[in-house]
Amino acid sequence: MALWKPDPTFYPSPRDAVSAPPETLAYVVAFDRAAEKPDAIAVLDVDEESASYGSVVGWTDLPYTGDEVHHFGWNACSSALCPYAPHPHIERRYLVVPGLRSSRIYIVDVKDDPARPTIAKILEADELAKRAGYSRPHTVHCGPEGLYVSALGGANGPGGRSGSVGREGSDGPGGIALLDHTSFDVLGRWEVDRGPQYLAYDFWWHIAHDVVVTSEWGTPSMIEDGVDADLLLGRKYGHALHFWDLRKRRHVQRVDLGDEHQMVLELRPAHDPTRTYGFAGVVVNVEDLSASVWVWYREGKEFKARKVITIPAEPVSPRPTHPGLPPGDAGNLPPVIAPFGAVPPLVTDIDLSVDDRYLYVSCWGTGELKRYDVSDPFHPVEAGSVRIGGIVTRTPHPSAPDRPLAGGPQMVEVSRDGKRVYVTNSLYGAWDDQFYPDGVGAWMAKVDSGDDFTFDPRFFPNGDDFRGLRPHQTRLQGGDASSDSYCYP
Template identity: 30%
Template sequence: MPGTRALWLLIALLTPTLAAAETCLSPFVKRLDRPEKFLYVFCVDADAKDNDFVAVIDVNPDSASYGTMIHTLDLGTKGNETHHWGFTDDRTRIWAGGLLSSRVWIIDVATDPAKPRVETILEDIPQKTGLSGPHTYYALPGRMLINFLGAADGGLPAGMAEFTNDGKFIRRIDNPKDAPYGYDVAIKPGLNRMVSSSFTPLRNYKKPLAQMDLKDFGSEMVVWDFKERKPLQVGKTGLAPLEVRWSLKPENNYGFTNCALDNSIWLFRGRADGSYEFKKVAQTRALPADLRQSPDDRYLFVSCFGDNLIQQWDVTDPDQPKLFSTVSPVVQPNMMHLTGDGQRMYVTNSLLSTLDHAGRFYVRLVHVGPDGMKVDPFFNVDLNKLPTGPARGHDMLIN
């Protein structure tokens, strides 16, 4: 059978150019109108002795440097536990933060996409918001909404805060008292609904897994009136519901979450009376850490960090997901980023410095086709042999 690098490059070159349906971003973010050229990877220096950074990887198959790291943006400090990030609505900036430092960088990716630069560093987030552990960066028109993991002192309650795109604090949004944990947030504008999820605060996630208190994790999801930023309902799920993924079809009033410590997928769905039901619909393998959607709304992709594999679930019937394919691109696969055409998925393998045991870190590429997922045997960005030593790659964005 053919197995050459040229064959895989040919597949990439023949990929359709439409990329307007890039999933798992805020619906207010401008979409790419072309295939991706750059993959940005948010990296933690593995031994915390050198500064954290952003890696820029060339993912344009026409380029001579395809599949290699072409630039690194030094973030100026170490030990931040750089984690998640998100584009502003106009896609000119990335907001990025550290779970341990609560520091937030606003990064310019418009001036020179191949060489992003730090525009602003927000050093006083806990003082201004009363919150710590900035996790999810969700673009609103002209604003950035951040869901935090905890209070300024590293405990509870968590909450959310809004900022202008250039970093000015606007307001804090308090969680309901019976849902004090925070994690992700996602909005369905046509329904005027927002849903948030739960994890654990700094006092707990800074510990190794064996020392974490399992009683200090949330199992709640909150349904909000988006325009009023008002909580309407608190629902119960399995332990640690993480990503919030609304169905991509405008007419559908439902979505999914992955419960990391319940090894499951849960469905949340609106009822005729305006309330929402929450129910378990699938059992995954160990520690489902990330959840992504295909642009046609047919599939969910779940990274099972504890079992070294990624699952692809057919959710045509949202009440009865069916396992469609599995793949093992790397030990402890975690974050995934699916392209707008749904045919390529980039994968990293670091969750938290306190949880990783893989020891070696990479960025891999998975091709998604009619018969399921296949690992690209040639795309393998090694994060272990950098001048500063190994790095833990976490969240990714394409540009």
């Protein structure tokens, strides 16, 4: 008699995940800004003992153009072992890949040949609009009761489906759609009562405490053409966190960070399921161009948020940068920030190691990846920094010291054991064009995170390796620091 056994990449606790074998493949979504070629899934060899280490060893084109694949996630993860909504019979087999501009969702099978993914199913925009009332799917998390997909727009907005049932307004609100684990059918809108929440972006949870946390960016019309200076200076982008009851699917509390703190993006809760704190990254403070990281925490029956990291803007008066590169000065600033005479850090991603020790903060504007020791989440201590790219500095990779790089560390992914950190350089097509108007290029790098914090000179896929496409998010085979949630301490 055959026995069902959980997928071996499901881990009951963070400790088990940290001690798991290292990944050997990485999946990276890459898109064509001109929408002339299909977007794709690139597969990279990340096995340090392999002869093809650091190379693209697999490639799957998507069937359409204009998707702008962006964030994506696994169909199943360690949350399948949680006792109140167990799904131990499913397996980490599919990548769920939304198109941020097309509102399509691709289900990509990596089981039979992990280096050559195949497309198993396509959900068209109409299905997401009709059944959930949303458009512009963004973040994917596997969790209790199904697959959760956040969306930036309502069904009547740009990219949505005109005339969809039950939607108010023309551009929002954004929210979360629920998909079936097995069939991938859209089950419907997750929220029963959204309260004051209108803007959407990321979401995560404290799964053992029935708490969902969501953040705010903007509706499709607010972001699709890049940063709108009037909206930014008018403090119209998102600046709050929202807390929800996971099982009742109801809004519980809104925590405003202050409207000067524009664009509350990535959320990273503690992996330890006994804790109810986490980190949120804020792109820019419109009063001084700084970026920040906040910790949310529960005090009594309420959630609160406290700023624990501030990263100032960098002045760009003439100064040397690197041998062979021109000095940085205000004349090199793109029009979007030229009036300010400084480079904002633009914190666009953060990631928390599975042991909850290190928080990685990407400063896409200045070209810096920072590492903080957050063993005490209320008092982070900087514990490492590397530079690559940047609006002005254009810092090269160690393997190509005479080659200036555009873009900066953007999406960050950390291995389960916390020893390897992968970064890609493209943020979002319209933003790339604004902040790097001479071209953002395409590259990916890896940082070794141990006693030292340094780039791996052997790992630098770039340029033609990505066939003219721009790499965005990375997922690691078997799971990574931002894909799984755990129910056992």
